[in-house]
Amino acid sequence: MREGLFIAFSLFTIAAASGVVLSRNPVYSAFSLILSFFGLSGLYLLWGTTFMAMIQILIYTGAIVVLFVFVVMLLNLQVNKESSPNFLIVGISGAAVWFFSLIILRVLTQAIPNTLPAIPTDQIRTISKLLFTRYLWPFEVLSLFLLVMIIAIFAITRTQEIPHGGEKQ
Amino acid sequence: MLSAPHILIAMILLPLLGSILNGLIFRPAFAKRAGVIATFFAASSFICAALLFLNLHNGAPSISWAMDWFDVGDFHQKWGLKFDSLTAVMALVVTGIGSLIHLYSIGYMSEETGPSRYFAYLNLFLFNMLVLITSDNLLGLFVGWEGVGLCSYLLIGYWYEDLDKAKAGMKAFLVNRIGDAGFLIGIFYCYTIFHTIRFDEIAKLLSTSSQFDLHLLNITAFFLFVGATGKSAQIPLYVWLPDAMAGPTPVSALIHAATMVTAGVYLICRMNFLYMLTADTNAIIAWVGVATALFAALIATSQKDIKKVLAYSTVSQLGLMFLAVGCRAYFAAVFHLMTHAFFKALLFLGAGSVIHGLHGEQNIVHMGGLRKKMPGTFLTCLIATAAICGIPPLSGFFSKDTILFSALAGSNQGMTLWILGLVASTLTAFYMTRMFVLVFLGEYRGEAHPHESPWVMLLPLLILALGSAFTGFLGVPHGLHIIPNYLEHYLSSVLIEFPEQATSVSEHSAMFIATGLAVAGISVAGFFYSKLSRAESALRGLRPLQFIFANKFWIDELYYLLLVGPFKRISAFLAVVIDPKVVDGLALFPARVSSGVSIVLNVLQSGLVQFYLTILLLGGLWVLWHSMKGWVI
Amino acid sequence: MKFPLSITYWSHFVSVAMFSLGLLGFLLRKNTIVVLMCIELMLNAVNLLLIETSMRTNTPEGIIMVVFVVTVAAAEVAVGLGIVLNLYRMKGTVNLDHFKSLRG
Numbered sequence: 001m002r003e004g005l006f007i008a009f010s011l012f013t014i015a016a017a018s019g020v021v022l023s024r025n026p027v028y029s030a031f032s033l034i035l036s037f038f039g040l041s042g043l044y045l046l047w048g049t050t051f052m053a054m055i056q057i058l059i060y061t062g063a064i065v066v067l068f069v070f071v072v073m074l075l076n077l078q079v080n081k082e083s084s085p086n087f088l089i090v091g092i093s094g095a096a097v098w099f100f101s102l103i104i105l106r107v108l109t110q111a112i113p114n115t116l117p118a119i120p121t122d123q124i125r126t127i128s129k130l131l132f133t134r135y136l137w138p139f140e141v142l143s144l145f146l147l148v149m150i151i152a153i154f155a156i157t158r159t160q161e162i163p164h165g166g167e168k169q
Numbered sequence: 170m171l172s173a174p175h176i177l178i179a180m181i182l183l184p185l186l187g188s189i190l191n192g193l194i195f196r197p198a199f200a201k202r203a204g205v206i207a208t209f210f211a212a213s214s215f216i217c218a219a220l221l222f223l224n225l226h227n228g229a230p231s232i233s234w235a236m237d238w239f240d241v242g243d244f245h246q247k248w249g250l251k252f253d254s255l256t257a258v259m260a261l262v263v264t265g266i267g268s269l270i271h272l273y274s275i276g277y278m279s280e281e282t283g284p285s286r287y288f289a290y291l292n293l294f295l296f297n298m299l300v301l302i303t304s305d306n307l308l309g310l311f312v313g314w315e316g317v318g319l320c321s322y323l324l325i326g327y328w329y330e331d332l333d334k335a336k337a338g339m340k341a342f343l344v345n346r347i348g349d350a351g352f353l354i355g356i357f358y359c360y361t362i363f364h365t366i367r368f369d370e371i372a373k374l375l376s377t378s379s380q381f382d383l384h385l386l387n388i389t390a391f392f393l394f395v396g397a398t399g400k401s402a403q404i405p406l407y408v409w410l411p412d413a414m415a416g417p418t419p420v421s422a423l424i425h426a427a428t429m430v431t432a433g434v435y436l437i438c439r440m441n442f443l444y445m446l447t448a449d450t451n452a453i454i455a456w457v458g459v460a461t462a463l464f465a466a467l468i469a470t471s472q473k474d475i476k477k478v479l480a481y482s483t484v485s486q487l488g489l490m491f492l493a494v495g496c497r498a499y500f501a502a503v504f505h506l507m508t509h510a511f512f513k514a515l516l517f518l519g520a521g522s523v524i525h526g527l528h529g530e531q532n533i534v535h536m537g538g539l540r541k542k543m544p545g546t547f548l549t550c551l552i553a554t555a556a557i558c559g560i561p562p563l564s565g566f567f568s569k570d571t572i573l574f575s576a577l578a579g580s581n582q583g584m585t586l587w588i589l590g591l592v593a594s595t596l597t598a599f600y601m602t603r604m605f606v607l608v609f610l611g612e613y614r615g616e617a618h619p620h621e622s623p624w625v626m627l628l629p630l631l632i633l634a635l636g637s638a639f640t641g642f643l644g645v646p647h648g649l650h651i652i653p654n655y656l657e658h659y660l661s662s663v664l665i666e667f668p669e670q671a672t673s674v675s676e677h678s679a680m681f682i683a684t685g686l687a688v689a690g691i692s693v694a695g696f697f698y699s700k701l702s703r704a705e706s707a708l709r710g711l712r713p714l715q716f717i718f719a720n721k722f723w724i725d726e727l728y729y730l731l732l733v734g735p736f737k738r739i740s741a742f743l744a745v746v747i748d749p750k751v752v753d754g755l756a757l758f759p760a761r762v763s764s765g766v767s768i769v770l771n772v773l774q775s776g777l778v779q780f781y782l783t784i785l786l787l788g789g790l791w792v793l794w795h796s797m798k799g800w801v802i
Numbered sequence: 803m804k805f806p807l808s809i810t811y812w813s814h815f816v817s818v819a820m821f822s823l824g825l826l827g828f829l830l831r832k833n834t835i836v837v838l839m840c841i842e843l844m845l846n847a848v849n850l851l852l853i854e855t856s857m858r859t860n861t862p863e864g865i866i867m868v869v870f871v872v873t874v875a876a877a878e879v880a881v882g883l884g885i886v887l888n889l890y891r892m893k894g895t896v897n898l899d900h901f902k903s904l905r906g
Contacts, residue, residue, distance in 0.1 A: 006809045010816045017820045020839055021827035029836050033843070036820070040846055043816065046809070047857045052868060056849075059872050064842065064879050071883045072835055075890050097822035104793070105814055109855070126862050127869070135866055142873050149877035157884040776905030779837075779898060783829050 006046050013039030026077050030068045037061045051124050173224050174234040177252050180217035180260065181299045183210045188292035191285045204275035207288035211271040211295055215264035222257045233305065244360075249305035249367065255663040258503060258656070259302040259435060262510050266427045267295050269629035273518055274419040276625035277525055287327055287417065294320035298428050302435060307356045307366040310436065314352070314400065317429045318345045324424065325416035337415035344409040348399015355392030362389060372442040383446065390443055390450040397433030402484045403461045403491060408725055410484055414476040418521030421476060426483050426513035431506045434490045441499045441665050455495025455576070459589045462488030464722070466596035470603065471719035474531050475520045478604050482557070483513060485593060492590060493572040496579030499664040500657045501571040504644040507656075508564035511640055512556040515633035519550040522622040522630065523608060530615055533604060538613035542620065545627045547609050549634040554605045556637040558598040559687045564641030569594060570680050571646050575667055577679060587679070591686055598690030606698040646676065813854040820847035834889065834896040838882050845875045 016039055019032030037060045044053040131139050187210025191203050221232065232252040239246055252260070271291060278284040297320055301313025319342070326338025356366060362385055363371050375381070397403070402410040413425055424430070437444055437454070444451060462485045469481035486509050493502040524531055526543055540547045556565035573594070577587035613619070621627075644656040657666070773784070824843030831837050849868050856864020890896055 003808055003812075006812050010812050013816055014819050014823075017823045017843055020836070020843060021823050021831065026833055026835055029839055033839050036843065037846070040850060043813070043850060044853060047813075047853060049853055049857060049865060052853055052865060055869070055872060059876055060842075060846070064876055067879060067883055068835065068839060071886065074887070075835075075896065077833070077835070077896065094822050094826050097825060098819050101818045101822055102814060104797075105818055105851075107797070109814075123865075127865055130862055130866055131869070138870060142870060146873065146877055149881055153880050153884045156881070157887050771906060774904070774906055776902035777898065778901070779829050786825070786829070 002046060006043070009039050009042040009046065013043065026072045027069065030065055030072060033068070034061050034065050037065065049123065051127065173221065173232045173252075174250070176217050176220055176224075177232055177234060177250055177303065180214050180221065180264070181250070181296065181303060183214045183217065184292040184295035184299065186210060188289045188296060190289075191292060192289035203285035203288045204271070204278065207292050208268060208271035208275065210292055211264065211268040214295065214299070215261075215268045218257070218260040218264045221252055222261055225252065225254065225257055235305075246306070246308060248309060250303045251305035251368070252303060253663050254659050255435075255438065255503065256302050258507060258660065259431075260299065262507055263298050263302065263428050264295070266510055266514050266633070267298075267423060269632055270419050270423045270427075270514065270518070273422075273521070273626050273629040274417075276623045277417065277419050277521055279623075287324070290320055290323045290327070291420070291423070294324065294424060294429070298432070301432055305367055305369065307359060307368075310439070311349075311352065311356065314396075314432060314436075315349065317424070317432065318342060318349070318400070321345070321413070321424050321429055324420040325413045327416055327420070331415075334415040337409075337412040341409040341413050344406050345399045348396045348406050351392045351394075351399070352396025355389055355394075355396060358385065358389040358392060362386070368439060371440075375442050375446065386443065387447045387449045390440075390447040391453065393436060393440065393443075394450060394454055397436050397491075398457070399433075400436075401430045401433030401487050401491070403433075403457055403488060404464065407461065407465070407484045408728060411477055411480045411721070414474070414480050418476065418517055418524060421480070422514045422517035422521065425480065426517050427510035430483060430487055431490075431510070434487070434494065434502050434506055437491075437494045438499045438503055438664060441497075441663075444494070444499075445497060445665055451495045451497060452582075453495070455492050455582075455586055458488045458491030458493075458495055459576075459586055459593065460488070461485070462492065462593040463589055463596070464488075466593045466600065468718050468721050470596060470600040471715045473534055473719075475523065475533050475536070475604065475608065476517075476531060478533075478600060479513070479516055479520060482516075482597065482601065485597060486513065486557075489569065489572050489590065489593065492576055492586065496575050496583070496586070497665075498572065498575030498579055498667045500644075500660055500667060501568070501575045503660060503664065504656055505568035505572055507644075508556070508568040508637070508640050511633055511636035512553040512563075512565055515549060515553040515630060515637055516557070518626070518630055518633065519546050519553065522546040522626055523619075525622055525626070526619045527615065527617045530617060533607040535615035536608045536613070537611045537615070538609070539619055540609045542613070543622070545621055546630065549627075549630040550605065550609065552634045553637050554601050557601050558691055559594060559683060561684060562641065563638050565637070566684070567641035567644055567646065570683055571644065573683055574646070574676050574679050579667065591683060594683060595686040595690040598687040599694045602691045602694035603698045606695055611699060810854065810858060813850060817847045817851040817854070820844070820850070832898050834886050834898055835883070837898065838879060838886070841882075842875065842879065845871060 013036050016032045016036035020029045020036060023029050023032060037056060041053045041056045044056060187207050190210075191207055225232070233250065235247040235249040238248040271288070274284075274288070274291065278287055281287065294317060297313050297316025299313070300316060301310055304310040304313060322338045322342040324338075325341050326335045329335040329338070359371070360366055362381060363374050365371060365374070399406040410425055410430070414421055444454075465481040465484035465488060469478050469485065472478045472481060486505070490502045490505050490509070493499075493505065523536065523539060523543065523546060526539075526546070527536065530536065552563065556563040559566045559569045561567075573587055573590045576590050577583045642652065644654055645652050646654060775781075821844050824840040824847060827840035828837055828844065831840065849871055852864045852868050852871070856862065856868075886896055889901065893900055
């Protein structure tokens, strides 16, 4: 049963990902992205990480894709501004890349044991404890990083008003 | 207290100082003052020379001085000065006549704008000539040699706006250069044989040991003679001297009559200890000398430009000097050098006076009757002409007869050389009289208004006339038993005496024959040229010969055809074809290659991010592939 | 709950497929914003792999890494879109072929 769901979600995610890559309309791409994130979230649930599934939806679909859609709407991008990618080329090279990457991945993960343990129920507790003890340093740096990013964005995108009127970027 | 070496250095450096002053400080407004300054320095140099001469005369040994110059490997060269009797004679002549010519130039160049350049060059020339004659080694002499060549170029091409005059200057310098190449080879041979290039050391080596290869000595002497040929205008390198008449006349007087052209003679006399031993080269020198004398005399008989006549006359007289040298009569050569300096300088300055008085006319056909209009010039030139023709008791008589007699006595082919020398001297008398008659006697044939020259120009003429007249008494030959030969005795410390030899013709007879022929030459020329029409009608038969002589045997054209023309064509070819295409091509080849490569590689810099990332990815895959090759896949 | 081994294989399958699709879109699409989306795809593929490994071996480090990745991805998207906005202001287009001023 679980496997069946897993297969379904997998195919769904892959289809959505193809949609992102292959559609001409950037809005369609954005929506396909949302769908792929949902698929991923489902996969995470099936793996048992409820926390990550929620994080995925909250942050990715809730913030990042919103930002994407916002920018797409702001720029009022037209459809077909670019020549659409040649599906055949994309398909074949995609298949090739996927095939070889898979092989490599298999080889690389051979050493990792498949122990298949049980799901810990208090996942969030474990993670939070680790975040604030062992991984405190990266955690704090990350918050600082976010602050810097905010300032950076502000600096990059602001427009300045010049006294005689008009705007300067 | 000034010691003798200091005076020697002062003598040499004073003209240099004058040259620098005139060259750097004076503005064109100070025109006349430039001449005075230059003359002052030249005269002070003469005073130093006189002081040194007196010092030497009073029994002091020759003065030497040396300063470290440069060292290259085993070759340690000092800048050495030597003032012995030969240098004394040369120095007095050079500075004395030089000062007179400086004085004369003040008047001659009075209409020039900015003659300070002229006087700077003139002083510089004096400096270089003094360097030449006071050096105690071949290299220092060569420095002065080159220096006078440079000044000669600068002064001949003084009016450089006229392209022909500038070309004449260049011709002088280039022809000289060819001689200089020979000179340098001679110096190299000298060093190879003797391992020294100082005169006294070479003299000592040659006198003490006799293991030197005679053949090598001959070669050395020959190459040094080639250098002398260039500087002293002998065949085949005389072609620059007639063209050098493009310069101002005082320049011709100083450089091309009295001083620079005698440098070649001086060189050989300085190295007389070498030339005493080289019989083969001496034969060459003697024959070249007499051939030049004859050749130039023939050309001079048909020249119409007053300065050209005198130029070829100079070449001819130099030929006689080399004849003497080739017969090992070094004193005779120096003696004739001295007397020739006086009367030739006088002739040139007189010609300058005539040209100045006629406001630039140089063609003797348009002159005549200047006896009345320019009496001072007339009288002094009369003395000079008589001297050069060899009329006793003027100086030219004594010196020329010394040469001719030593030619007769001094070599195996003496008789032939003597006869040829006599022919040359007779021709000299002929063409000089021709010139004199056409310029000063008869009626004036021109259109200008001749006037006598100012005193600054006449005074030197007077002094030189006195010299031309009386200098001969310094070197009266032994054979006449009148008065001792002061000059020969004075120079005996440096110049090896001429060996007495029995001859078929006695000295007295030779003198009579020579003088008689000279008088004959004068009479013929005087008779024919006193009326120009008479000359033209009488000589109609000789017209073809005259044509050849007047065209200088077309030697210049021959040189151009054989040497200069092809050289120019080769240069043009190199400049237009080889230099841009081959040399530049070769130099630019790496540049072009890298340029081409970069154009090809530019494809990789498309500016497109995705392209870069694709390459990045491929590179990463390649690295991955290689790092995993060892693993089992 | 025990996990059947097969979902490991499927996870790898999806992860690699998403990654390769993202990679290709990243290299082949001309619209800058779509390219940024493909970057997100690739990041998510990696996230999936990390979580799969972490859950399979019962270690929490994988999940913590995913937390960091998500954070950084969010920040990076924001900045990237800011830059895209600037590009649009400069050139009037977001077609990557038009941004060639570093050419040569």
